[in-house]
Amino acid sequence: MEQDVCASSDRPLNPGCLLSRDAEWSTQRMRDAAVDFPVAVVLPAGGSGERMGLPTPKQFCSILNRPLISYTVQAFERLSWIGTIVVVVPKENHDLMLDIVQKFNHTKVTVVNGGSTRHRSIFNGLQVFSNITDSLMPKPKVIIIHDAVRPFVEEDLLLKITLAAKEQGASGAIRPLVSTVIATTSENFLDHSLERTKYRASEMPQGFLYDIIFQAYQQCSEFDFEFGTECLHLALQYCGTNAKLIDGPPTLWKVTYKRDLAAAEAIIKETLSMSVCIIPGAEAEVVELAKTLEINLNTMEMDVIPYAKQSYMDCLLKTRNFIHVSMSGSTSSWINEVVKTLEEADHARLYPLVIIWVQLNITKQSAESNKMDDLIGLATEVLQRNVLLYGIQIDLSKRVASE
Numbered sequence: 001m002e003q004d005v006c007a008s009s010d011r012p013l014n015p016g017c018l019l020s021r022d023a024e025w026s027t028q029r030m031r032d033a034a035v036d037f038p039v040a041v042v043l044p045a046g047g048s049g050e051r052m053g054l055p056t057p058k059q060f061c062s063i064l065n066r067p068l069i070s071y072t073v074q075a076f077e078r079l080s081w082i083g084t085i086v087v088v089v090p091k092e093n094h095d096l097m098l099d100i101v102q103k104f105n106h107t108k109v110t111v112v113n114g115g116s117t118r119h120r121s122i123f124n125g126l127q128v129f130s131n132i133t134d135s136l137m138p139k140p141k142v143i144i145i146h147d148a149v150r151p152f153v154e155e156d157l158l159l160k161i162t163l164a165a166k167e168q169g170a171s172g173a174i175r176p177l178v179s180t181v182i183a184t185t186s187e188n189f190l191d192h193s194l195e196r197t198k199y200r201a202s203e204m205p206q207g208f209l210y211d212i213i214f215q216a217y218q219q220c221s222e223f224d225f226e227f228g229t230e231c232l233h234l235a236l237q238y239c240g241t242n243a244k245l246i247d248g249p250p251t252l253w254k255v256t257y258k259r260d261l262a263a264a265e266a267i268i269k270e271t272l273s274m275s276v277c278i279i280p281g282a283e284a285e286v287v288e289l290a291k292t293l294e295i296n297l298n299t300m301e302m303d304v305i306p307y308a309k310q311s312y313m314d315c316l317l318k319t320r321n322f323i324h325v326s327m328s329g330s331t332s333s334w335i336n337e338v339v340k341t342l343e344e345a346d347h348a349r350l351y352p353l354v355i356i357w358v359q360l361n362i363t364k365q366s367a368e369s370n371k372m373d374d375l376i377g378l379a380t381e382v383l384q385r386n387v388l389l390y391g392i393q394i395d396l397s398k399r400v401a402s403e
């Protein structure tokens with residue numbers, strides 16, 4: 001995978017800069033206080049994904065029935081301090097992206113067409129804000145630029161990138177180099193190698209004062225548009241703005257080759273299955289089944305969070321998976337309550353919430369009345385709110401009848 005390499009500048013942090021405090025942003029109020037200015041996002045997604053070698057551009061490849069780009073949009077959309085998200089797509093995929101926006105209820109997204117290169121696509125995205133009068137889409141103070149094929153980006157890094165961009169004019173995530181960078185001769189012999197400790201890989205997200213990066217793109221050369229790969233370089237070259245570099249986690253990598261798609265799917269699946277909260281109904285049979293489930297899941301080394309009424313919100317914030325065990329009767333009201341609580345909590349959630357509804361039918365009548373049809377309808381509806389709903393029906397009426 002191509003890596004942009006930029007020498008890291010070990011300038012001491014400006015003491016007044018928030019970055020000197022490695023504070024954990026524990027409450028939304030702290031976040032909102034820190035980001036008291038408009039922040040927008042440009043997600044370049046206008047490429048063809050040649051190195052992936054698939055007919056579908058990689059940003060639209062599905063993972064667990066959801067396009068890769070939707071995970072990236074979700075990573076930003078879940079944050080209350082993020083405003084408009086401009087997604088820049090190939091002209092021929094414009095309608096596809098609008099369908100994705102509608103299906104997954106991406107309410108902050110504006111879709112624009114890309115260009116023949118990444119820099120041209122990014123500039124197209126930035127121009128959305130250049131002459132707007134729309135109060136609902138204010139001109140951003142800070143713009144975050146992030147490749148649409150980098151789905152794993154956490155809030156604390158975005159906050160650091162945003163605040164550093166506001167303080168310094170530009171900021172960018174970096175990672176240590178895995179391989180040594182060498183220069184080759186025209187006959188493909190080794191010319192020299194770079195001292196790896198002095199260099200870093202330039203990753204995403206990157207942040208800029210909007211006026212700086214927009215001005216840089218207005219002034220940059222055709223060569224930059226055609227062959228450039230580094231936005232930080234444009235800010236330095238055309239605006240004299242030296243970006244603050246921020247170390248990012250290993251999950252920042254860009255999905256480029258097929259193996260990257262498999263790795264992204266594995267990470268999402270692993271996160272999905274990490275912990276589960278079992279929520280039983282009141283009936284004795286149900287409590288017994290929930291206890292059996294808990295024992296079995298524990299032996300499978302699942303992190304089972306015991307459910308108690310007062311820890312309901314904790315369960316929501318700690319886990320992403322629920323098993324709701326109930327007798328006959330509709331559970332849709334409970335599921336809607338979970339989704340509503342989650343949305344009201346405005347809890348930043350990157351991965352889908354998984355709810356497995358286990359329905360115990362003791363009598364023949366309840367087995368007949370509790371069709372899975374309404375669950376299927378509900379599953380379709382909540383999918384747009386990033387909830388994966390599955391149903392299991394256990395019909396005990398025959399066993400009870402034979403006893």
Ligand SMILES: Nc1ccn([C@@H]2O[C@H](COP(=O)(O)OP(=O)(O)OP(=O)(O)O)[C@@H](O)[C@H]2O)c(=O)n1
Nearest residue numbers: 044045046047048049050051116117118121148
């Ligand atoms: N004309 C282009 C080319 C790339 N990108 C976007 O820039 C990001 C990083 O680029 P890269 O990984 O190189 O994507 P592709 O160009 O699609 O991949 P390839 O080089 O393998 O064709 C991707 O989200 C890609 O969609 C873009 O918006 N417009």
Ligand SMILES: O=P(O)(O)OC[C@@H](O)[C@@H](O)[C@@H](O)CO
Nearest residue numbers: 002004147202203229230231
């Ligand atoms: O060069 P590619 O088009 O593969 O991907 C773009 C990356 O280079 C870019 O996202 C980072 O290196 C940061 O500039």
